[in-house]
Amino acid sequence: MKEVEGRYHRQELLEGWNQEKLNQSTVLLAGVGALGSMVAVSLALMGVGKIILVDMDTIELSNLNRQLLFTEKDIGEFKAKVAAEKLREMNPNIYIVDRNESLISVPHKYYEESDVIVDGLDTFEARRWLNSVSVSLNKPLVHGGMYGWYGNIQVIIPTVTPCLECQPLLPRERFQKSCTPPGKKREKVEQPTFPGISTISAVLSGIQAQETLKILLNLSPLIDNYLFYDGLSQCFTTIKLERNPKCIICSDKYRLEGIEYAIDKQETIKELKDRLIATLGLVEPIRVVHKTRFIEEDIKVEDMGLSSGELLFVYDKSLGKPLKLRAKIS
Numbered sequence: 001m002k003e004v005e006g007r008y009h010r011q012e013l014l015e016g017w018n019q020e021k022l023n024q025s026t027v028l029l030a031g032v033g034a035l036g037s038m039v040a041v042s043l044a045l046m047g048v049g050k051i052i053l054v055d056m057d058t059i060e061l062s063n064l065n066r067q068l069l070f071t072e073k074d075i076g077e078f079k080a081k082v083a084a085e086k087l088r089e090m091n092p093n094i095y096i097v098d099r100n101e102s103l104i105s106v107p108h109k110y111y112e113e114s115d116v117i118v119d120g121l122d123t124f125e126a127r128r129w130l131n132s133v134s135v136s137l138n139k140p141l142v143h144g145g146m147y148g149w150y151g152n153i154q155v156i157i158p159t160v161t162p163c164l165e166c167q168p169l170l171p172r173e174r175f176q177k178s179c180t181p182p183g184k185k186r187e188k189v190e191q192p193t194f195p196g197i198s199t200i201s202a203v204l205s206g207i208q209a210q211e212t213l214k215i216l217l218n219l220s221p222l223i224d225n226y227l228f229y230d231g232l233s234q235c236f237t238t239i240k241l242e243r244n245p246k247c248i249i250c251s252d253k254y255r256l257e258g259i260e261y262a263i264d265k266q267e268t269i270k271e272l273k274d275r276l277i278a279t280l281g282l283v284e285p286i287r288v289v290h291k292t293r294f295i296e297e298d299i300k301v302e303d304m305g306l307s308s309g310e311l312l313f314v315y316d317k318s319l320g321k322p323l324k325l326r327a328k329i330s
Helices: 019-023 034-046 060-063 079-089 108-113 124-137 197-217 252-257 269-280
Strands: 026-030 050-054 095-099 118-119 140-149 150-156 225-230 235-240 259-263 285-292 309-317 324-328
Touching: 019 197, 026 034, 026 108, 034 050, 034 079, 034 095, 034 140, 034 197, 050 079, 079 095, 108 124, 118 124, 118 197, 124 140, 140 197, 150 197, 197 225, 252 259, 269 285
Parallel strands: 026 050, 026 118, 050 095, 118 140, 259 324
Antiparallel strands: 140 150, 150 225, 225 235, 285 309, 309 324
């Protein structure tokens, strides 16, 4: 990497700063919109060595009030591609990768090589998928969300802090139809319109970038609390979160044994699926696998040869890996 004398001089004056560590770090940004684009600017200017931008969206006129990397001449272009070009101009001494595709389509190697993953997404289903990937790969995840005057930040350190699936503070959109499931193209799905302004995204993206920086420099991140920001009252509120010992994504019990789930031998697979969707918050359609075989919906549990203690694997498009359920037959 080419070094420019003096570029990082002011930040290197900070006690505990390690520019070489930043130069050798990799951060993956999932979403290059209001939050992700501004996080990308901060990380690029500070000299994070490799930044991977993932966003399948194109730039629209309505983005320009809060997504500061883009101008009118960029409308219709891919966000990740344009953002990468602008960031290379800001700091030609770092390496930028742009992927104009869905999270699921991105080669897994990019997640594996990342030191931190940053969530700049706009749907809960896509966030759940990213959360499950970060936990499975043991990669820190810096989550941020905004709605109008309000926003929130949560830092997930796998096996140490609660993950997104643990916490009970689900957004209102959680119970709405997803506008962009992680494996679908946005143009084929109706997209709701959410309010957003640049001042809120500036505050939240600054905190996200700072938390990412703290992780990269081995400083203590925001690990115990959920941070809520009210832009009208200029108040920050922290809420203590606890890990869910039965979390289907990050609990020790789940990872080792699977979650025990009561199943009536008289119910059909369709009825079982409906219960799984209702109780675990899964997203239709889901698939159930027993002994490597997908089970059809009209089959009864008693006819599929399932015994108590055996594992079922449930595939859900909003999760990065199948759920592991241990059957308890009644």
